[in-house]
Amino acid sequence: METCVAEAPAKLSVHNIEKEFVLQGHKIHALEDIHLDIEEGEFVCLVGPSGCGKSTLLNIMAGLSKADRGDLRLDGNPIDHPGPHCLVMFQEHALFPWLNVLGNVLFGLKLKPHLSPKERLEVARYYLDLVGLSNFEKAYIHELSGGMRQRVALARALAPNPRVLLMDEPFAALDALTREQLYGDLQRIWMQRKKTIVFVTHNVREAVCLGDRVVLFSPRPGRIRQIYDVDLPRPRDINSINLAVHATEITTALKGYLKEAGAVAE
Template sequence: MLEYRNVHKSFDAGAGPLPVIKDFTMTIREGEFIVLLGPSGCGKSTLLRITAGLEPTSMGEVLIGGRPPDLRRRHRLGFVFQEPALMPWRDLVSNVTLGLEIRGVPKAERERQAGELLGLLGLKGFERYYPHQVSGGMKHRVAIARAYIVDPIILLMDEPFVALDAQTRESLQRDLQDLWQRRKKTVIFVTHNLEEAILLGTRIVVLSSRPATVLLDCKVELPMPRDPVSREFVALRQELRGLLV
């Protein structure tokens, strides 16, 4: 379980503190796919960085499994950024296995796990290719596999598909959904794309403009895979758009 308790975050803006997150409280249960939806610059990415221990809170705390913030780093957290950030001198399978290599997992076992994940993400046969030899969409699939292979308790995803063309983005959304349904990891996914939020999330949390507060926290009851032209999908999209206008 992941808990945010009265989290506040401000940055020093020179002329005084700039509030970014205000009194954010939320509980996330194991296996949920949470989508943080809100306008650009509202603090979504900052909240992920706080969760990962990359930013301190100004007030409040984040607990994982009931443990205080100073113990968070002992837990396994996966992070997928907007850019894949692959190591160009390592082939795809070696990029995926880096976390297991650091942990001392034997090569045969880590390559077995990487091969399984790459296969699930449509990259079977590309294991020995290098990043410069594959497309942007393939690189993002490798980044997802790299985050999953360390068996994270929580997977944080910061607009990972934002720079991709529509067709590649839709393909990756399907692959991510399939992988989540197989592995049921707890995911916190940041986006400002309404359709992406509804396609992927089991629960959508809508944030206000800065300083971010919760405008809506709703479960998405639609069965997967979701049909963007269904009456229920369109109705939810209109409701969310009304909050963000």
């Protein structure tokens, strides 16, 4: 199994990516020397404190912003524009208030010309059912709770069948109970659909709960410091002791890097 994965070409390959910003006259290395290969069907979590460049990398993967240097390929082809090959689920749900739940899920599907209206409706309903919102297709966004909104956003991102799903701290604004429910749902859906997912978070436990691999970033300059394999059985419970052990290990490492970065900054 191991060798088989190693021989297959990476789904999403990130090579030597660099990105700089100029903020108030200071040059900031948002990303430096980023290498990462993500396999088909893999769930990868990018973890780090705010400002470590993990969201910047996600935006570059989405085609929403450009790297200054480096090579980014999806199935061997460079990514240079946003599109339905890499769909993004944002921290704010970004659902359209002028459309109802079904209309939101259909939005991306309507941009797929090879589908008939009937097929689109079937696909949209399938995904609404998958996130447990079959009974709410006529509801408007403001009528839904925060957790339901993110479920709709998940359905909307999955429905056009992107090759990679990018998630930018999608659960950060939710309360703890709702979040735990969504961890369960997301794992169930991922095991069912085997989608390649890149998930950005600052929450180490969340990353260990969801990811096959946890990629640890440190800031100034934004770099990958370490990559952890998480081989806990699924579905994982965020409150389990085993998970806490992994999370503690990563958190300790993270604190070390932060201290180091802080010393450099001073």
